[in-house]
Amino acid sequence: MxxxxxxxxxxxxxxxxxxxxxxxxxxxxxxxxxxxxxxxxxxxxxxxxxxxxxxxxxxxxxxxxxxxxxxxxxTARPTDYPIGRRVRFHRNLLAAGRTPDKRVLTAGEQVSTPYIAERLRIAPDAAVCYYHGLSLADGRPVALFESHFPAQRFPALAEVLRRTASVTAALAEYGVTDYTRAATRLSARAADATQALQLELKEGDPLLFSEGINVDSDGRPVEFGQTWFAGERITLTLGED
Amino acid sequence: MxxxxxxxxxxxxxxxxxxxxxxxxxxxxxxxxxxxxxxxxxxxxxxxxxxxxxxxxxxxxxxxxxxxxxxxxxTARPTDYPIGRRVRFHRNLLAAGRTPDKRVLTAGEQVSTPYIAERLRIAPDAAVCYYHGLSLADGRPVALFESHFPAQRFPALAEVLRRTASVTAALAEYGVTDYTRAATRLSARAADATQALQLELKEGDPLLFSEGINVDSDGRPVEFGQTWFAGERITLTLGED
DNA sequence: CGAAACTAGACAACTAGACATATCCTGCCA
DNA sequence: TGGCAGGATATGTCTAGTTGTCTAGTTTCG
Missing domain, CATH: 1.10.10.10 (Winged helix-like DNA-binding domain superfamily/Winged helix DNA-binding domain)
Incomplete structure (x- = not known):
């Protein structure tokens, strides 16, 4: 009525x-x-x-x-007050790749940029495999990620990534059974228009930006990853859970 | 502008x-x-x-x-594109507690809030010493911090803090020679008007927000600290470099 | 009067889908 | 081996509909 x-x-x-x-x-x-x-x-x-x-x-x-x-x-979750519900869903920074759900947006091979090449310790114009997508929790987007791998060491990785939808599993197929985070850098950024769209935020909203390198047991870089977290929606915890 | x-x-x-x-x-x-x-x-x-x-x-x-x-x-590369906007700010890297220079804004004692009391594991209405200031690097503000200590354990700490301008030195006067970070939580927030003013930013600019607890060698909390970093101006680095 | 609520219209930005047309690739056939 | 047909893909164009934003004017009420 x-x-x-x-x-x-x-x-x-x-x-x-x-x-x-x-x-x-x-x-x-x-x-x-x-x-x-x-x-x-x-x-x-x-x-x-x-x-x-x-x-x-x-x-x-x-x-x-x-x-x-x-x-x-x-909206999918009518009762979504960011306070109160503890998001312990990235138990630590290293888990930036393991999330309840993720959507791969693009994956393929490309020529590296000097910046990425330096991180991966490969030739400046060597090929890299990139892997770009969206992490979700409870069906809501929480982070955009973009990873780069040395393509020479991992041929056809992009296809494997699309198939397995898991970095750990994909690298395991190349014999990399264990890798650890060597360095992580954190800062805060404002969301641009496209990031805001995908994370369901407004342009200019704060993002937690993480940049890190994963190395294998020999210390060789296997992945250079960048992640943009929806700042208000996520809390990263370091140390103990 | x-x-x-x-x-x-x-x-x-x-x-x-x-x-x-x-x-x-x-x-x-x-x-x-x-x-x-x-x-x-x-x-x-x-x-x-x-x-x-x-x-x-x-x-x-x-x-x-x-x-x-x-x-x-x-067909061509842009001629005048400002390269390096992506990630090119290896300015000062600071670890999560130590800063080159700091300016104390306020320090004193007050009754705790339930939230802070829970972190410090003290009674909800117990007194706490607070310590609030600005961190600078190269003369520019990079972070706002606000620390809370159990006042009962550290009587007159505020005065010591004002005098020494160093948490480590001040706690040492109470026999706490070593303390470590037990838990850290990170997220991104938008700067409010007062934060923006003190950090020389614009309101709404992204801040990297860190919240952490320091414990002594017995595992007892000695400090609960919150820090707001000027997100675009600072990069937190974790692990080795 | 002045502020809030509401109407009216115009334009920009974006989505959705359909269809035309050019290119590429693969398999079939001579 | 070479050529061709045809399907799959890709861009170009068109129509229609929806939300976002702006300006301006009207009504209502304290």
Missing amino acids: TDLAARKTPLWQAIASALTEDIAEGRYREGDKLPTEAQLAERFGVNRHTVRAALAQLVDAGLVRTRRGAGAFV | TDLAARKTPLWQAIASALTEDIAEGRYREGDKLPTEAQLAERFGVNRHTVRAALAQLVDAGLVRTRRGAGAFV
Whole structure:
């Protein structure tokens, strides 16, 4: 029931609570697309901008996520208050590669850059295998990662990575059964437009940036990895868990 | 100065500069074929048309040439692209506790908060000594810190801290000659107005936030410290270098 | 009056899908 | 061996629809 008693509360607030109720009662479920702003405007008999004010409140409350050109979607986890739930999901920095779920965005071979070559201790123009993707926890993106491997030592690694979706398993196929983190550097960065899109943040939001080198038991670099964590959504813990 | 807070970059522009950087750094060399529009769309998480807008700019800039049915090929490198924006700030590397110079802002005693008391393993309303200041390197502020100590164990510590300006030296006067880091948690936060002022940043700039507990040789907590690093200005390094 | 709420319209940015057209590759056949 | 047909891919173009942002004007109420 959407009663138009516009006496007391602003229209946009009434619309917001009507939509909230729709979501709470399951008329729109997780991941569902809401009607377009124009349709909602017609349904409630108001201007589109009034609907937008209501939607903005839902976005602010974390109930809904909007994507320009696509629509407004009910957020997968309605109750996601970052405080309280302890994210102990990267037990330490070394585990930057092992996550409950990950999506590989690209993988392939490329000529190295001087910077990467220096880290991997290979020739400046040698080929590297790259591996770029998104880590998720509970279905929500928490980090973007980009790894580089010496292609000469690991031929056709990209394909193996796509197949196994695990760095550890992929390297094991080349006889690298154990590797450890040699150096890690941490800083904070602002998210650019594309990072924000993929991590479901706003441009300029703080990211925890990690850069590290993994070496095999002989001390030779096998991986150079960069990771951008959604700063507010993740906490890295060092030392004891 | 020139840019307003929270200016929005169009996605296609962000993608265009990401690709320009890839070319500038030699990830794609002259004559190389770029990934297909569909692959790039997947990589950046956008629609193909958005990628096309980015590619159109590269074509316009003369960096890339496209051939229908074949792909997009690199024709030249950007002439005036500021290289090294990626990761080129091996400024001062500091370990997680020691800094070249520091300025004490406040120091004193107060009643603990439940959160801090839990970390220090003291009674919820016990007194704590706090110690709040600014770390500098080369005369520039790099971090804000705020430390808490159990006041009962270290009476009049605040005065000692002001005098010695060194946590290690101050604790040594109480017989604590050695302490180690028990746990550290890291995340990224946006600077608020006061933090921005003290760190000479803009409000909303990314900060690297560190929270840690130091324990003595018996494992008893002696310090609970929080540090906010100026994210773009500082790199934390872990492990050997 | 002045602020908040709402309407109205226009344009930019992005998504979605369909279709045309050029190129590449592979297998078949002479 | 060489050539050709055809499928798979890739870019080019078009239409349509949706959200984001801006400016401007109107209404309502304290």
